[in-house]
Amino acid sequence: MSNPVFLALDLPRLDAAKELVNKVKAHIGGVKLGMEFFYAHGHHGVHEIAHCGLPIFLDLKLHDIPNTVAGAMQAIHVLEPAIVTVHAGGGRAMMEDAKAAAAEGTKVVGVTMLTSLDERDMTQTGIGGSSHDQVMRLAELADSAGLDGIVCSGHEVGAVHKQWKKGFFVVPGLRPAGSATGDQKRVVTPRQARDDGASVLVIGRPISKAADPVQAARDIEATL
Numbered sequence: 592m593s594n595p596v597f598l599a600l601d602l603p604r605l606d607a608a609k610e611l612v613n614k615v616k617a618h619i620g621g622v623k624l625g626m627e628f629f630y631a632h633g634h635h636g637v638h639e640i641a642h643c644g645l646p647i648f649l650d651l652k653l654h655d656i657p658n659t660v661a662g663a664m665q666a667i668h669v670l671e672p673a674i675v676t677v678h679a680g681g682g683r684a685m686m687e688d689a690k691a692a693a694a695e696g697t698k699v700v701g702v703t704m705l706t707s708l709d710e711r712d713m714t715q716t717g718i719g720g721s722s723h724d725q726v727m728r729l730a731e732l733a734d735s736a737g738l739d740g741i742v743c744s745g746h747e748v749g750a751v752h753k754q755w756k757k758g759f760f761v762v763p764g765l766r767p768a769g770s771a772t773g774d775q776k777r778v779v780t781p782r783q784a785r786d787d788g789a790s791v792l793v794i795g796r797p798i799s800k801a802a803d804p805v806q807a808a809r810d811i812e813a814t815l
């Protein structure tokens with residue numbers, strides 16, 4: 592099995608991001624570029640990181656009216672991303688149009704409930720019920736809209752995997768045992784997420800902020 596770890600490159604400087612990827616690339620399976628990176632470095636930055644030869648995951652979390660999201664999807668064809676995210680909360684029509692507009696070969700996955708949220712946060716935003724139910728509901732909607740899979744936490748991935756056998760599941764909010772959780776609230780270890788059916792393990796700060804990022808990536812790889 593190829594390495595499921597995608598390194599989240601949430602770094603403001605392009606030179607530092609390139610240096611980090613080149614250092615750890617033997618111990619990861621892909622690179623995830625999110626809003627911080629894309630807003631700062633755009634298409635040029637993505638092309639620069641793509642030189643490392645690993646698959647690129649554009650975590651842009653698109654969330655707008657269907658026509659706008661479809662246009663954004665078309666605008667990133669040229670970057671040939673392996674994976675792109677949209678917010679499942681954008682609704683069925685938005686997800687259908689996002690998938691239809693994506694380049695062939697790009698997996699489109701729907702963000703269900705951010706791993707930085709818990710049920711108290713959900714209540715504050717007017718969503719009742721459990722995080723489990725919220726993720727299951729949005730997973731079903733994403734599946735019926737034709738998406739390839741979803742983003743969820745390791746708390747839910749086992750249940751979603753049972754319900755959506757062919758789904759592609761991206762799991763962030765991962766922390767090696769004993770490491771700081773920071774702003775993440777629904778957290779499991781990389782091994783736990785993999786055992787429960789995650790297709791991609793998104794890991795950022797446990798590697799990028801480690802005193803020795805190569806050793807940190809190697810240690811995570813050894814647990815899988």
Ligand SMILES: O=c1ccn([C@@H]2O[C@H](COP(=O)(O)O)[C@@H](O)[C@H]2O)c(=O)[nH]1
Nearest residue numbers: 599625704705706763764793794795796
């Ligand atoms: O629910 C979500 C969706 C996306 N993310 C992204 O994953 C990484 C996690 O970084 P860490 O440093 O390992 O916490 C980050 O880029 C988020 O934007 C997420 O955490 N949760």
